[in-house]
Amino acid sequence: MLMKYLFAKNDEIPAGSATIFFGFSSIFWFVVGTGLGSFNAAKLAFPDWVTGTELFAFGHMRQVHVLAVILGWISMAFGMTMMYMTPALGNTKLWSEKLGLWTVFMWNVGLSLGLILLWMGITAGREYSDLIWPIDLVVIFGVLLPLGINVWMTIAHRRTQGIYITNWFFGACIFMLMIVFLVGNSPELFNLTGLTEAYLTFWFAHNVLGLWITPVAAAIAYYTIPKLTGNPLYSHRIGHLHFWAIIAFYSTPASHHLMSAPLPEWLKSFASVEGVLILIPAVAFVANILLTMKGKWSMFVENIETKFSITGVLLAIPLNMQGGFQQTRAINWYVHGTGWIVAHAHLALLGMSSFLEAAAVYFGLQSVLRRKLYSLTLANLHYWFFIIGFCIYWISMTIAGLIQGAGKIYEVPYIDVVVAEHPYMIARWAGGTMVFTGNVIWLYNMWMTAREGTIVPAGRYAHELAYER
Amino acid sequence: MGFQQYRFGAAAIGLMFGFSMCITLLGPSNDFRSGVSTWVGLDKQLSLGRVIGFSYEDPLVIGDGKPVTVILDKDPKTGATYDPPIRAYVYEPGIKFSPGVNHNELLGPGVMELSLNTGKIGQADMSNGAVFTIAQGEFNGEEVDYIVNQTAVSGWQPGQVLKAAGDENHRYVGKGKTIFITEGCWWCHTLLPEQTQDWQFFGAPPFLGDMNGEMPTAFGSDRKAPDLLHVAARNSSREWMTMHFFNPRLVQPNSIMPRFDYLWGKTDINGKSIDYKKWRSDYTAYVNGQSIYPPEVPEPARDSEVRALMDWVLTSLR
Numbered sequence: 001m002l003m004k005y006l007f008a009k010n011d012e013i014p015a016g017s018a019t020i021f022f023g024f025s026s027i028f029w030f031v032v033g034t035g036l037g038s039f040n041a042a043k044l045a046f047p048d049w050v051t052g053t054e055l056f057a058f059g060h061m062r063q064v065h066v067l068a069v070i071l072g073w074i075s076m077a078f079g080m081t082m083m084y085m086t087p088a089l090g091n092t093k094l095w096s097e098k099l100g101l102w103t104v105f106m107w108n109v110g111l112s113l114g115l116i117l118l119w120m121g122i123t124a125g126r127e128y129s130d131l132i133w134p135i136d137l138v139v140i141f142g143v144l145l146p147l148g149i150n151v152w153m154t155i156a157h158r159r160t161q162g163i164y165i166t167n168w169f170f171g172a173c174i175f176m177l178m179i180v181f182l183v184g185n186s187p188e189l190f191n192l193t194g195l196t197e198a199y200l201t202f203w204f205a206h207n208v209l210g211l212w213i214t215p216v217a218a219a220i221a222y223y224t225i226p227k228l229t230g231n232p233l234y235s236h237r238i239g240h241l242h243f244w245a246i247i248a249f250y251s252t253p254a255s256h257h258l259m260s261a262p263l264p265e266w267l268k269s270f271a272s273v274e275g276v277l278i279l280i281p282a283v284a285f286v287a288n289i290l291l292t293m294k295g296k297w298s299m300f301v302e303n304i305e306t307k308f309s310i311t312g313v314l315l316a317i318p319l320n321m322q323g324g325f326q327q328t329r330a331i332n333w334y335v336h337g338t339g340w341i342v343a344h345a346h347l348a349l350l351g352m353s354s355f356l357e358a359a360a361v362y363f364g365l366q367s368v369l370r371r372k373l374y375s376l377t378l379a380n381l382h383y384w385f386f387i388i389g390f391c392i393y394w395i396s397m398t399i400a401g402l403i404q405g406a407g408k409i410y411e412v413p414y415i416d417v418v419v420a421e422h423p424y425m426i427a428r429w430a431g432g433t434m435v436f437t438g439n440v441i442w443l444y445n446m447w448m449t450a451r452e453g454t455i456v457p458a459g460r461y462a463h464e465l466a467y468e469r
Numbered sequence: 470m471g472f473q474q475y476r477f478g479a480a481a482i483g484l485m486f487g488f489s490m491c492i493t494l495l496g497p498s499n500d501f502r503s504g505v506s507t508w509v510g511l512d513k514q515l516s517l518g519r520v521i522g523f524s525y526e527d528p529l530v531i532g533d534g535k536p537v538t539v540i541l542d543k544d545p546k547t548g549a550t551y552d553p554p555i556r557a558y559v560y561e562p563g564i565k566f567s568p569g570v571n572h573n574e575l576l577g578p579g580v581m582e583l584s585l586n587t588g589k590i591g592q593a594d595m596s597n598g599a600v601f602t603i604a605q606g607e608f609n610g611e612e613v614d615y616i617v618n619q620t621a622v623s624g625w626q627p628g629q630v631l632k633a634a635g636d637e638n639h640r641y642v643g644k645g646k647t648i649f650i651t652e653g654c655w656w657c658h659t660l661l662p663e664q665t666q667d668w669q670f671f672g673a674p675p676f677l678g679d680m681n682g683e684m685p686t687a688f689g690s691d692r693k694a695p696d697l698l699h700v701a702a703r704n705s706s707r708e709w710m711t712m713h714f715f716n717p718r719l720v721q722p723n724s725i726m727p728r729f730d731y732l733w734g735k736t737d738i739n740g741k742s743i744d745y746k747k748w749r750s751d752y753t754a755y756v757n758g759q760s761i762y763p764p765e766v767p768e769p770a771r772d773s774e775v776r777a778l779m780d781w782v783l784t785s786l787r
């Protein structure tokens with residue numbers, strides 16, 4: 001069906017097609033990404049489990065898990081939300097449905113190719129920018145540029161006077177991500193070496209997190225929460241405080257990832273101070289959304305999309321409290337390189353960000369398909385598998401990280417740390433597997449929604465209807 | 470139309486983002502430029518070659534197109550002995566030089582001048598190949614290490630040096646680091662002792678000039694296993710490493726490291742094919758207490774991936 005539309009006239013493509021393909025692609029990649037995560041975790045807990053083949057070696061799969069989740073699930077869910085939120089907020093239609101479909105096509109092809117090559121070991125050898133540079137160029141010019149053009153042109157052709165905060169984030173973040181990809185991959189493109197390469201690797205890693213994954217996830221909540229609750233956003237001005245604080249402060253702390261590398265000390269101190277300033281946009285965001293919920297808190301319990309969304313917002317509180325302080329010298333020396341950081345990374349991507357995107361994908365697919373969710377029971381199962389699995393993962397890895405931290409400062413032989421961590425490695429695997437199971441349920445539920453969900457009458461929202469099943 | 474918020478907004482985003490790029494990119498680039506290559510930095514770039522990972526010369530990332538490090542105990546031309554032995558970095562014809570040879574400013578002030586004037590690296594020609602060594606000299610009263618192009622200075626030819634040293638003195642360092650990258654060793658083993666508390670166990674953190682010309686640095690961020698930057702200084706036994714790579718639980722029962730037996734390939738050093746199935750069942754019998762000794766670990770073939778990996782670990786990580 002995608003193939004048919006790729007070569008159709010733009011006017012003949014039904015509105016929302018790009019949203020639907022993006023939405024299902026993102027859920028598919030979520031299943032793949034968390035499945036790989038669960039498999040990898042099993043290998044850390046039971047090293048002799050699947051052994052003897054290069055194909056299923058931990059070192060060949062770890063980066064595939066990371067990039068499938070970041071570029072597959074999270075970024076495609078962003079693409080999906082951009083395809084339906086940007087036009088809705090501009091009171092117009094998507095600038096080009098056809099370009100949107102080409103974007104999702106290029107994205108799936110490019111990412112699959114890149115991940116297969118990575119799995120085979122064809123890598124740039126740089127964390128987070130593992131993809132080889134030809135694939136990076138596909139991402140920049142085949143995926144991000146068309147996505148950006150579509151979003152920017154839709155904003156330019158809006159039929160509202162102002163630009164809502166969500167669209168500010170969408171437009172700016174795509175632009176910044178393109179720059180980040182170009183600069184971050186310049187060591188591969190121009191063979192920059194040594195400390196420059198090391199620094200740019202983490203410059204890239206930080207900015208993908210700080211200028212794409214967390215702010216766009218927050219931008220999504222600025223749409224979903226007012227839309228679901230019917231309350232207007234508490235303050236658009238505080239939203240702008242969030243937006244401008246991200247641009248000004250959070251594009252600078254890259255070197256706090258390399259606090260113990262031989263980088264210039266002024267750079268580390270600067271990054272550390274700027275890193276604490278994440279609390280300004282973070283408090284602005286959380287307060288703004290939670291105040292928007294005023295009078296509608298029952299929806300946190302009763303409405304599945306709100307449940308996902310608010311869970312994500314609440315997880316932003318520990319996320320930013322950890323994030324703001326763990327990168328200062330006072331704390332970083334203890335937790336750097338330990339499981340604590342792994343727990344924190346999953347709190348950002350699997351906790352805060354993924355819950356917000358899941359809410360937006362649930363809501364968006366129902367709105368665009370004009371069908372009510374197939375089964376609330378399955379959606380609740382998904383939610384509880386997701387949140388319990390995530391909490392098991394997060395807590396066990398945090399404990400493991402504190403053990404590692406103590407081990408390194410008290411100079412415990414490393415193997416004793418490995419032994420002490422073992423129960424938490426098993427817990428990590430169990431938690432990850434629960435998340436994966438929940439996502440399989442979600443894919444089934446969404447598929448059945450597209451086929452058999454109750455049709456939503458014109459002029460109504462899916463979440464206003466009662467469940468019939 | 471008076472005030473247009475998107476125009477103001479776009480300009481403000483450009484200004485703020487541009488400002489932060491100036492601070493985070495332009496600022497440190499000045500500091501990075503001042504890094505003077507140390508012996509470690511020169512050794513790394515000369516033994517690793519132009520780039521590790523995906524590249525024109527090695528598109529499948531299997532370690533093609535890399536130089537060979539050889540340990541020389543006597544001059545291949547005059548026969549004069551070296552005590553202790555020295556390292557020579559052999560670039561056969563067509564192998565791309567390490568970044569500092571062509572982009573001399575990467576070497577840092579002092580090292581660049583000596584390498585060009587005394588070491589004659591400007592005369593190195595890729596189509597004929599070259600042999601490099603590292604020498605010590607003085608520049609403006611400071612002791613620095615610099616690169617010597619022995620092909621230009623002493624007339625050493627790559628093939629001649631390789632032959633004089635013999636296979637037992639060849640170290641496939643560049644290929645070894647390629648294996649380290651593709652097999653994902655660095656997902657658990659960092660190459661970055663921390664400045665705060667790692668001195669006791671993992672040794673000194675790297676210096677500013679320790680990685681000029683190295684790509685990628687592969688510091689790693691998630692330490693699930695010991696740091697390896699100085700591992701060969703703690704344990705330099707090839708026998709121990711052979712067993713540990715084949716099955717880490719032969720030497721460390723509680724290790725969670727994967728088995729890297731597949732890096733041995735099909736045959737051992739004598740050309741005998743390796744029976745992995747039998748080895749695993751014998752090992753299972755040993756684990757279950759049915760035999761007293763574990764099965765013998767096959768000795769890796771000369772061109773096996775694990776030999777290159779051990780070459781890199783034992784030669785570079787000191």
